[in-house]
Amino acid sequence: MPKFSFVVKDNNGQTMKDTIEETSEAALITRLQSQGLFIISIKEIQDMTSDVLRKSFSQKRTYAHSKVQIEDLLTFSRQLATMLESGVTLTRSLTVIETQVASEQLSRILKQIGRDVEQGQSLSASLAKHPQAFNQFWVSLTEVGEASGTMPAILKKLTQYIEQESAFNSAILSGILYPAILFAVSMGAILFFALFVGPRFQAVFDSMGTKLPLLTTMLLSSFLFIKTHFLLIISAIIATFFFFKNYIKTYSGKLYLENFLFSLPVAGEIYKLIIVEKFTSQMAILIDAGVPILSSLYISEKLVDNITC
DSSP states (O other): OOEEEEEEEOTTOOEEEEEEEOSOHHHHHHHHHHTTOEEEEEEETTOOHHHHHHHHHHHHOOOSBSSOOHHHHHHHHHHHHHHHHTTOOHHHHHHHHHTTOSBHHHHHHHHHHHHHHHTTOOHHHHHHTOTTTSOHHHHHHHHHHHHHTOHHHHHHHHHHHHHHHHHHHHHHHHHHHHHHHHHHHHHHHHHHIIIIIHHHHHHHHHHHTOOOOHHHHHHHHHHHHHHHTHHHHHHHHHHHHHHHHHHTTSHHHHHHHHHHHHHSTTHHHHHHHHHHHHHHHHHHHHHHHTOOHHHHHHHHHHHHOOSOO
16 A cells, blocks of 8 residues: 655644555545645655656756746646645645746746645745745735635635736736837937938038028037947946946935836826735735735735835
8 A cells, every 4th residue: 555645734724744554645635634634745655756757857848938927927826726726735736837837937946845845844934935936925825825724715816916917017018018119219210310311411411512500400410429429329328227227226216216207297197006006906915815904014015115105
């Protein structure tokens, strides 16, 4: 009869480990669930085939992208909620999802989380070790799910929030995409005229020997300045960009940027609405999940990441 080691939590949130013989893993799952225990991991002691296959698969695998994107987190939360609700153990769920995610970074993170859970750590504690992918919002919700034994329901709420956030980000991106394209085309047209068209007109006007209007003279002089100092202008733009990027990482720089954005006529109001929407949606999910209101306020404050508000 196969032998299994398992890690479970009881209704009081206490973690228990044990080793037992059972006819199959499914029978052990049924046995533990009938006792009101939340299954964290079940592992067959003598069966190392799945680990070898997973290692071989990961060596040959290719990923769609390297960084963790919001779509990757959405896939993770949705699949984990479905598998836990179906009775699949947490470690098995993490193993299956780890082999399916499109992000190389998230795959490595889930592999490490799976190892931590197998060693008896909670899911929330394992997620907290990877703040680059799972922020305090994730950690707090999973803590509530572990304590209350309602992890699938909590993950469904989390999935719903991520779906709304993804749709909101897509709406914002589509709103600024057209102006960004127009700006890029305009800058390209100005450079084209300055580098190629302007000098030709300058040569024609010089050969005519006529006095040009002031506006035309200023325009041609601007084109000439851009052409003769093109590399200097590009270097200045790049240096200004990196200086501004480092400046807004400081407290005073970030405060100045926020005040500037808030002072814009139309964009400032939109920026305020974005911050309020993010704050209220996160507070709603946290409170609905059972997180105390003071803890919810603290978590939302960190996630909104806005000094002025």
